[in-house]
Amino acid sequence: MKPEAVLAEFRAAGALLEGHFILRSGRHSRQFFQCALLLQYPDKAERLCQALAQRLDPAAFDSVISPALGGLFVGHELAKALGKRHIFAEKENGALVLRRGFEISPGERFLVAEDVITSGGRVAETIAIVRGAGGVPVAAAALVHRGDSEPQFGCPFHSLLRLQVESFDPAQLPPDLAAIPAEKPGSR
DSSP states (O other): OOHHHHHHHHHHTTOEEEEEEEOTTSOEEEEEEOHHHHHTSHHHHHHHHHHHHTTSOGGGOSEEEEETTHHHHHHHHHHHHHTOEEEEEEEETTEEEEOTTOOOOTTOEEEEEEEEESSOHHHHHHHHHHHHTTOEEEEEEEEEEOOSSOOOOSSOEEEEEEOOOOEEOGGGOOHHHHTSOOBOGGGO
């Protein structure tokens, strides 16, 4: 799937927002990918995740793990497309943890899946969970990579769409952003 087609899917679903947004990283941006608006359509989720799955080698890993909440649907759809099991990490006392009886076997190889990354903090946190349990993160994947640089996860990273979107330190906002209220769209 070509980047233009991926971007068209996001726009058609109203999932590429324009305004003043505070990203999970704390940086500010004029644009925000609200993947939930796209992933609410199972056919779109399946189509995009199948396209991302085609970029991956299913023989390289045993299972898929994703951080909740954003990565849940992407991880599940990737696991379905690749014939793997899917587990997820979720917040507890402000940190991602495994719950619900999910287990990682020593040496189990994982694909870490997320919806959108900017700096990749949630992917890195999930990778640390895998390593801490004796698993091996062999690759990471996201539908959208909107960061300024390549993430350094210690394993290969794949994305369906790479789009450099400007982001700003909150102390150095351009005048147009400083003039309008900021939203945290993840909680919309």
